[in-house]
Every structure is written in structure tokens, then in C-alpha cells.
Amino acid sequence: MKILYGVQGTGQGHISRARAMAEALREWPVEVTWLFTGRARENLFDMEAFGNFEHRHGLSFTSRAGKLHYAATVMDNNLPRFLREARELDLSPYDLVICDYEPVTARAARQQGRQVIGIGHQYAFGPATPRCGGSWLQEQILYRFAPVDVPLGLHWHPYADNVLPPILDLPDLPVTRGEHLVVYLPFEDQDEVTRILRQFPQRRFVQYSSQLVDEERGNVSRRKADFHGFKLCLAGSAGVICNSGFELISECLQWRKPVLTKPLARQMEQHSNALALEQLGYACTTPVFDAPALEQWLAARHLTADIQFPDVAAALARWLAQGCRESPAVLSQQLWQCPMPQKIPAPRPTAGRRVAAIA
Known part of the structure; x- marks a missing residue:
């Protein structure tokens, strides 16, 4: 065929x-x-x-x-x-x-x-x-x-x-909970993203984008996007900050990584994804990525969804x-x-909060 x-x-x-x-x-x-x-x-x-x-x-x-x-x-x-x-x-x-x-x-x-x-x-x-x-x-x-x-x-x-x-496109890697947070916001201004991340020097971030070159900026490791390096970093991360595309968040759910997601403005699919995540209780969402939103998410207690696709x-x-x-x-x-008959929660009404905590 x-x-x-x-x-x-x-x-x-x-x-x-x-x-x-x-x-x-x-x-x-x-x-x-x-x-x-x-x-x-x-x-x-x-x-x-x-x-x-x-x-x-x-x-x-x-x-x-x-x-x-x-x-x-x-x-x-x-x-x-x-x-x-x-x-x-x-x-x-x-x-x-x-x-x-x-x-x-x-x-x-x-x-x-x-x-x-x-x-x-x-x-x-x-x-x-x-x-x-x-x-x-x-x-x-x-x-x-x-x-x-x-x-x-x-x-x-x-x-x-x-x-x-x-x-899912997930390699066979050991999944651990390390100290670093993965940041993948390809639609944002990358220098502005780094500036926001550097306001939290006590946390370590690994920021990926095809626009970047490998370099260190204080507590932020900036990395050019690549498949193998990104998946290895994701497997050992403490959580992920990303736009509201479907595939990466799906991988985070499978590996039980807490997610803070910001939809691409004016893009219906991403806003709809964020709404679904809020209703299902699968991730934290924010309409803007700024220091207050990040501070609130970092301070929250994250309970990941018990699902296995x-x-x-x-x-x-x-x-x-x-x-x-x-x-x-x-x-x-x-x-x-199969294999997840009892692990799919019924969608619930959104709470209307600026950042919705993972249920």
C-alpha cells in the first residue's frame, strides 16, 4: 500500500x-x-x-x-x-x-x-x-x-x-522530577520571556526556541530547539511553561508534568485548548505571561492529573x-x-480565575 x-x-x-x-x-x-x-x-x-x-x-x-x-x-x-x-x-x-x-x-x-x-x-x-x-x-x-x-x-x-x-511522540526515557522548569513559548518575544524568568533567580529555567542560540543568562539556560535535547530536558523537569498547543501539553500530561500555559492571542484553537484544560482540571492557564502570573504559579501546589493515554x-x-x-x-x-476507563474526569464549569490551578 x-x-x-x-x-x-x-x-x-x-x-x-x-x-x-x-x-x-x-x-x-x-x-x-x-x-x-x-x-x-x-x-x-x-x-x-x-x-x-x-x-x-x-x-x-x-x-x-x-x-x-x-x-x-x-x-x-x-x-x-x-x-x-x-x-x-x-x-x-x-x-x-x-x-x-x-x-x-x-x-x-x-x-x-x-x-x-x-x-x-x-x-x-x-x-x-x-x-x-x-x-x-x-x-x-x-x-x-x-x-x-x-x-x-x-x-x-x-x-x-x-x-x-x-x-504521543515520547522516547523511552526515565521520567524524574528535577529542579529545572522547561519554557517553550515559541510565539512570544524571546528576550522578554528571558527578562521575566530572570526575575525569579531562585528557580532554574531552560528556555527553548528555534530563534535562540545556546547560552546562559543568569538562571536561564537558553537553548536552540532540538528534538532529543528537548525531550531529555522535559523528562527530568519539575514543570513546563508553554503556549496552548495540543501536542506538548499532551506529552506533559502523559509524563505528569505540571503545566502553566498561555494561549496565543487571537488564535481560537489555543484559547479553546486552554478552556478545555481548565474544564478538565489538567493545567493552569493565564491570558498573559508576566511576572505576577509566573509568581502565582510557582507558589501553587501542583497535583498532576492521573491519566495514561x-x-x-x-x-x-x-x-x-x-x-x-x-x-x-x-x-x-x-x-x-483501554487502558484508562475510570481516569477521564467529566468536564466541569470553569472557575473564571486568572490562573486556574491543576485539580
């Missing part, structure tokens, strides 16, 4: 999820061509798992100083080029087309009359999924950016019968390689029932 697997590469979480799927699919007699868009090829890193992958420009989102910037997003995207890339992408060699919120693959499939399976967090946003910070335009973008025929959503709770638990990547790889015989609803039911 030949598979084309399109991945939105703007955020590192999509690539992390794809890495887990690449490893799981290697156990089956399938040939996978990976296609990445949304980020310049030279800015992709730790891509060995994908072999000789394909790359297109696609479409992306632009953020500045912790906010989604609409005007810059429009200016930075080249719509005629995107339409040409979709038109020229030949899907005829492939038996199966998969899309992780990747618009070139999705549009090419529509134009060529091919069924496309969607696997990603964005496909979990049904009527019952928590929503926050959206507008009519953002709702339209969410549903129209990379539409698919068979959506398999990923979330922290079974909000619908097509929603699966998270796909199943191996969703292995289950999906089997499902795909065997011809997608079960319905998404059956697959969802199987994964949520």
Missing part, C-alpha cells in the same frame, strides 16, 4: 505527531511519502524519521509578540502559488491519502476526487468541544483550511465519537494498514476504554 501523508509544518506539534506515526507505520507493509508545508524547508529540523520527504510552501499563519497577526498572515502567504501546488500534486500513485491539517493535500484530493482521511487535533472541534476566543472568520478558517472526508480528531476527552486520545499511533497504523475496516466511532470507543 502506498500512502501520501500531508503534514502542516507551521507548528512543531504536527511534526512531532507525524514522527510517532512514522515509527508506528514502519511495522506494516506500507510505503509512506511524507509531504510537509507551512514552513521553509531549511527551517525544518530533526526530520530523519521521514526519509526523502516532499516539501511545498502551502499556507501558514504569522504571529508577532505572542499574537496571531492577520494582516501579516495575508501578506506572507502566496495564494496563486498555493493553488498551483495543489493543482500539480498528483495523487494517482497513492492508495491512501492522509492529511494532518495540511491544505495542499486536502485541496488536491478535492480536485482529483480522492477520499482523504484527516488525523489531527483540529478535526476534534465538533459541537461539544470547548470553544473560546473565536469569531465567524476563525470558525470558517478552522473548517475550510484543510477539509477532509473522514475526520479523526485528537483531544484530551472524547467530545465526539470520532475523537481519539492524543498521539494508550498507544494511539500503533492503533492508527494498524487501522490504516488493514484498510480502515472499523468505523472511527469503533476505533474511538476502543481507545478510550
